[in-house]
Amino acid sequence: MTYQETLDYLYNSLPMYHRVGAAAYKADIQPTLDLMEHLGHPERMFRSIHITGTNGKGSVSHLLASILMQSGLRVGLYTSPHLVDFRERIRINGEMIEQSFVTGFVEAHRDTLDRLKLSFFEMTVGLAFHHFAQQQVDIAVVEVGMGGRLDSTNVILPLLSVITNIGFDHTQFLGDTLGQIAVEKAGIIKPGTPVVVGETHPETEPVFRHIADTHKAPITFADQHYSLKETCGNPSIDVGAPFLAADIYCDGSPRYTGIQSPLAGAYQRKNLLTLAAAIDQLRPQLGNHSVTCQHVLDGIRRVVSDTGLHGRWETIGHHPRIILETAHNADGIRSMLQQLSAMHYRRLHLIYGCVGDKDFRSILSLLPTDAIRYYTQPSVPRRLPVEELTHAAAAAGFPGSLHTDVHEAIEAARAAADPDDLILVTGSIFLVADALATD
Known part of the structure; x- marks a missing residue:
């Protein structure tokens, strides 16, 4: 198969939700579990961070990946959807997956992909996790496609779960109240695994606390501990480009000072608080590996060049x-x-x-x-x-x-x-x- 033939197969064998909508949605995680078994359980061969939320999960995923890269780790990044190139979805240290790996994966496993009647997203998750395992990443940052509980990515056992926020989106699948949507997003909370929630809301906080307590998962609400103050900064990112200069405080004390972010949208202030809480909760999970404050500053500043993030203001x-x-x-x-x-x-x-x-x-x-x-x-x-x-x-x-x-x-x-x-x-x-x- 050529690379284009491979893409045509992935896009057309079964519908792709992001392109066609409800006709492609599958509320069943079992096919992904079956694919993981066929592939030898690649999802168990690397450490991971799992990120969901109505808004901000893509930005937080890229920011986390960039920071971990700056700390010296070999970092896989799985996000969706892609903007221009399918391979944007699967990166290692910022480099997109090679066309030959995509084609080789489909050729080697096509009989199983057909037998399991997998969706585009299920196949892509399998491809990503197989790639991360084969390339021996130190850690992978995995963004949920939609929801959480029944998302194909929810076969990993992460070091940390992150829920950026809850709002009304995909209500035909996830529920038409914030509480119902929160239950679906909270499906990524795993037993004993720390969870960071970016934003507190009276309808969703009790849901998250109850599910975290049930799973004995330590929970942190970022906006209850972290705050941000904008500063004048030094626009050293790109002359003439908008940027956000800020300091982050934790419980009133300076935590990360001198931030320069090329992600200048107003909503990125909330994402930065979620990011800070996530990094602080992740550090104890990384053993002897150190993620310093300088790594955090460098990762934020270099997020676009490190990870190829586009389209955010x-x-x-x-x-x-x-x-x-x-x-x-x-x-x-x-x-x-x-x-x-x-x-x-x-x-x-x-x-x-x-x-x-x-x-x-x-x-x-x-x-x-x-x-x-x-x-x-x-x-x-x-x-x-x-x-x-x-x-x-x-x-x-x-x-x-x-x-x-x-x-x-x-x-x-x-x-x-x-x-x-x-x-x-x-x-x-x-x-x-x-x-x-x-x-």
Whole structure:
């Protein structure tokens, strides 16, 4: 098989949730357990950190991986979905998995993959864990695909479990109350394994405490102990690029000072508190290996170059500035608007598109009413057709122009914008992926 034939097999043999939605969802972890047995249980051959949450889990995963890399460990990183290249999902010390390994895995195990009728995500998890075991990583940072309890990644026994936050997303699968969603996310809590929860909420805190207590798992709520204070800093990351300079305190005492983060979105402040708590809980699990404060600072500063993280309040153009942001649910949009409120610009050109299973009507009402709106669609089958989006927006009192793809929308916004305007592309990770692939 060629590499492209291998990708076609992975994408087409059974549906891929991130592309087609509900038709690809499987609420059953047994096929993944069967695959692990066939592969000789690679998930038992490396240490791991398991990360879930409604928002922020991708950023926290990349930040943790970068810090552990800076400490000298050989670090596997499994995330989803990818933006441009399938191999972004599986990295070791920032390097994407080789095409030949992907092809070789499918060729060697195709009979079993077919027999077990595995989904795209199940096959990809098997590929990642097999790769990490074969390459003898010291530790792997594993991001949950969706939920936690029934996610295919939930076959590992991690050193640490991390739950960034809980919000409303994928409610058709995870439940329509925060408590129900918390139960699904808390499914990654393992007996005796420390768990860090990023944000305290009155509906979810009792759920997490009860499940952690049941499993005798020590639990830390990051925002109950850690706080952040922004500083002037020294923008040594990239001249002209936005960055976040801050100090983190634990129970009122300085913990990590001199942070310079290229992830400048307002919501990244919460992610940094979750990250700090996770590092502090992880240290005792690493034995003699030391993760110093300098490793933490270096890992945060180098996260983009170390791990290839993109699409989080990322500037891709100037005069006018063009920013890409993967916010895709109401909580994410609200956090994005906090960051937007701190920006200085003359007019806002807002490019929005989403997938069909999002509550886009609620999100439309959250977006700035004074923005010039450009409606478009991501290039995945799961997309909300731009005609439907534009019609619904106009009916709700939020008219905008219609564009068949994000590249067309960006060009239209550029043509209409002045140099001191701001163009913001948001609503879907797939829309950001399209922008990165075509811009």
